[in-house]
Amino acid sequence: MTQKIVVIGAGMASGRVLEHLSDAGADVEVTLFNAEPRGNYNRIMLSPVLSGDKTYDEIVTHDAHWYAERGVTCRFGEKVASVDRGAKTVTAENGDVLPYDKLVFGTGSNPFIIPFPGHDLEGVIAYRDLEDTERMMGLGEGHKAVVIGGGLLGLEAAAGMAARGVDVTVVHIMGHLMERQLDEAAGYLLRKALIDKGITVKCSANSKEILGENGHVKALLLDDGTELPCDLLVMAVGIRPNVALAQDSGLQVGKGIYVDDQMITSDPDVLAVGECVEHDGAIFGLVAPLYDQAKVAAQTLMGAKATFVQKELSTKLKVTGCDLFSAGDFADGEGREDIVFRDPARGVYKRLVIEDNRIIGAVFYGDTADSNWFFGMIRDKTDISDMRETLIFGPAFQGSAPLDPMAAVAALPPDAEICGCNGICKGTIVEAITGGASDLGAVRATTKASASCGTCTGLVEQLLAVTMGDEFESKQAGICGCTDLTHEEVRRLIKSQELKSMAAVHQELGWKTSCGCHVCRPAINYYLLADWPVEYQDDPQSRFINERKHANIQKDGTFSVVPRMWGGMTTPNELRAIADAAEKYDVPTVHVTGGQRIDLLGVRGEDLPAMWADLNRAGLVSGHAYAKGLRTVKTCVGTDHCRFGTQDSTGLGIKLEKKLWGSWSPHKVKLAVSGCPRNCAEATCKDIGVVCVDSGYQIGVGGAAGMDLKETQRLADVASEQEAIDLATAFMQLYRENAKYLDRPYKWIAKVGLDWVKERIVDDLDERQALIERFELSQSIYQKDPWAEHVAEQANAYQPIADFKLEAAE
Known part of the structure; x- marks a missing residue:
């Protein structure tokens, strides 16, 4: 018989309950209430939304499709007014009465607002939900903000606003x-890092009153008389379980809603999970125990036996780009001793608290790579007598273990916890990998490891590398091991700090190596080239081998050469030149590509300069088949020959290709122009596609036909050929200026949203024109055929560069 379940609160804990019920195929009918006008999203990731590193859509855990697919009735933006436990009904705010068999409280917590004078002024907010985040995102340069609270949330709020140019004081x-997680030394390092980011930090400071003007916050007054002017004041001083409805319902409450080991309240038909509960005197703010509760609650709802057990917890966080870890008891005490490691130059601090030859506490700042190993020793009460001298250096220095970057994770036992949020151990992840989960996304989907706060992502990737060996290709969130910064952060800083050289990026952004590596150098080279085309000179050594050779390397070490054929058109003379080159240089394979061009495969590297010279003399230029840039513009014959053609698709394709060729971009770009809706040129699966119709031109963007199959999204309909060219050019430049390196246009559009793109190049004519002008400026410098430039000189430069060993990344 179908069980009716009403869930109050669509947070992370109750959302995980629904996931477990769905995964188990439980026969349930769920109605989900939520006071917020939305479903479950990852609150942990609000900070990246605030800083601009993520969008809200990227942190949504359950979207409308997810709920609909599982038959969940969603009542978002609605509160439950009352619960009648005797009748087993809930009453919504609009008066609807709904029966239940089981009721689940997931009401979470409320932010604590210090009730000193002025706390109710406009502009005084907490940091709890998306609305709070959007209020902070509304500030920018020239605005001032004060954050009360130096815990995790307060510091993330401060860092996020500072990244937007706000003058912030904590x-x-x-x-x-962060006195609950860090000792004084680590707290000092964190404060120093914040100050270096331009954030003012006042510790041992007592707030007295919030001053206002015309009903809006004006300043924070400290008890020493200091006034801190602000346009927005954020209180991040803690949370309290939201128990009001449970209390009104007659459930037993203390600090939270009392639950037993099965997450059952004082009413056997009512369960509770998350920040609203109290279990054995404890309340919970970290996500890991909340997910454990959710798993137990789901089992209880299905009639199975499960027990919630409070576990030893560690805290592993990334605050404003700084890695932190703490676990156990790190307070000073009689009979305790410390082992401390400090490296001021790298900003690394590690402290272990030892008692009776066992680690009872640990605090790490700046380097948390070995934290899981140390946490396992705290949890297991491991005797450290035999490793005392080398203990602080981690597992790679114990016994005869080699000093290998993967040694630490390889040394972890199968029961070592990797993902604290979801309670996932090493053995579970390894089992998933050997079962076919071959990348980070697959591991997340199978085990949920790294799917919450993301701080364990590096460890999961290391497990993938250790388990799969050479078969694993790392897909890190950050650019590479030289920096913790993401592509988006680096690009924003290059622009905001006007960094115009590779050396400036390495120096000002704190690169861990002096000159970068084979992963970051191509990305940085591209960002500098795209953002500062006049000031920056392209660095050939920071390109993949294909781009250095101006040809695609093949598996046998030979190369393929693809001359450009404008819009897929050619002439007998061009064909003769290609045939002559194929014969002269003993090309074993001549292939017609899907992009309407001819590919000469198997060309020896030493023959490339001479072949380029021969083809150049025939008027042929590079097809850039190797490039992160425009590859092809595929066309049909349009009105020239086809009886269905509505416009000159061939002519437009040639004009587009001659306008856009040679432009470096974050990834390869393919275009097509079809002369009618029959779409013979397959324009609806290209990065930019034009379909000609009687009334003009339909412009689509964001298509793909490779590993991912994506149909274009309609950008605009225009009447003239020139408008089509202008929109394609502006789109290309907007993509060049904003996308992450190696992101195809469809991935970039998914991040920023098509509406954002339309606002800038369809709606705003001035910005469209400015983008076109910037594109043309860049093209005036870089739109050159590499085959025609100093062939003899370049012949020497085309040798593989051992320093970086840049391989093709398609």
């Missing part, structure tokens, strides 16, 4: 930041 009542 006020903290304690002597050092």
Whole structure:
């Protein structure tokens, strides 16, 4: 018989309950209430949304399709007014009465607002939900903000606003930041890092009153008389379980809603999970125990036996780009001793607290790579007598273990916890990998490891590398091991700090190596080239081998050469030149590509300069088949020959190709122009596609026909050929200026949203023109045929560069 379940609150804990019920195929009928006008999203990731590194859509856990697919009735933006436990009904705010067999409270917590004078002024907010985040995102340069609270949320709020140019001051009542997670030394390092980011930090500061003007916050007054002017004041001083409805319903409550080991409240038909509960005197703010509760609650709802057990917890965080870890008891005490490691130059601090030859506490700042190993020793009460001298250096220095980057994770036992949020151990992840989960996304989908806060992503990738060996290709969120910064962060800083050389990027952004590596150098080279085309000179050594050779390397070490054929058109003379080159240089394979061009495969590297010279003399130029740039513009014959053609698709394709060729971009770009809706040129699966119709031209963007199959999204309909060219050019430049290196246009559009693109190149004519002008400026410098440039000189430069060993990345 179908069980009716009403869930109050669509947060992360109750959302995980629904996931477990769905995965188990439970016969349930769920109605989900939520006071917020939306479903489950990852609150942990609000900070990246605030800083601009993510969008809200990227942190949505369950979208409308997810709920609909599982038959969940969603009542978002609605509160439950009352619960009648005797009748087993809930009453919604609009008066609807719904029966239930089981009721689940997932009401979460409320932010604590200090009730000193002025706390109710406009502009005083907490940091709890998307609305709070959007209020902070509304500030920019020239605005001032004050954050009360030096814990994790307060510091993330401060860092996110500072990244947007806001003048931010953090006020903290304690002597050092994050005192619950860090000792004084680590707190000092964190404060120093924040100050270096331009954030003012005031510790041992007591707030007295919030001053206002015309009903809006004006300043924070400290008890020493200091006034801190602000346009927005954020209180991030803690949370309290939201128990009001449970209390009104007659459930037993203390600090939270009392639950037993099965997550059952004082009513056997009512369960509770998440930040609203109290279990054995404890309340919960970290996500890991919440997910454990959810798993137990789901089992209880299905009639199975499960028990919630409070576990030893560690805290592993990334605050404003700084890695932090703490676990156990790190307070000073009699009979305890410390092992401390400091490396001021790298900003690394590690402290172990030892008692009776066992680690009872640990605090790490700046380097948390070995934290899971140390946490396992705290949890298992491991005797460290035999490794005392080398303990602080981690597992790679114990016994005869080699000093290998993967040694630490390889040394972890199968029961070592990797993902604290979801309670996933090493053995579970390895089992998933050997079962076919060959990349980070697959591991997340199978085990949920790294799917919450993301701080364990590096460890999961290391497990993939250790388990799969050479078969694993890392797909890190950050650019590479030289920096913790993401592509988006680096690009934003290059622009905002006007960094115009590779050396400036390495120096100002704190690269861990002096000159970068084979992963970051191509990306940085591209960002500098695209953002500063006049000031920056392209660095050939920072390109993949294909781009250095101006030809695609093949598996046998030979190359393929693809001359450009404008819009897929050619002439007998061009064909003769290609045939002559194929014979002269003993090309074993001549292939017609899907992009309407001819590919000469198997060309020896030493023959490339001479072949380029011969083809150049025939008027042929590079097809850039190797490039992160425009590859082809595929066309049909349009009105020239086809009786269905509505416009001159061939002519437009040639004009587009001659306008856009030679432009470096984050990834390869393919275009097509079809002369009618029959779409013979397959324009609806290209990065930019034009379909000609009687009334003009339909412009689509964001298509793909490779590993991912994507249909274009309609950008605009235009009447003239020139408008089509202008929109394609503006789109290309917008993509060049904003996309992550190696992201195809469809991936970039998914991040920024098509509406954002339309606003800038369809709706805003001035910005469209500015984008075209910037594109043309760049093209005036870089639109050159590489085959025609100093062939003899370049012949020497085309040798593989051992320093970086840049391989093709298609």
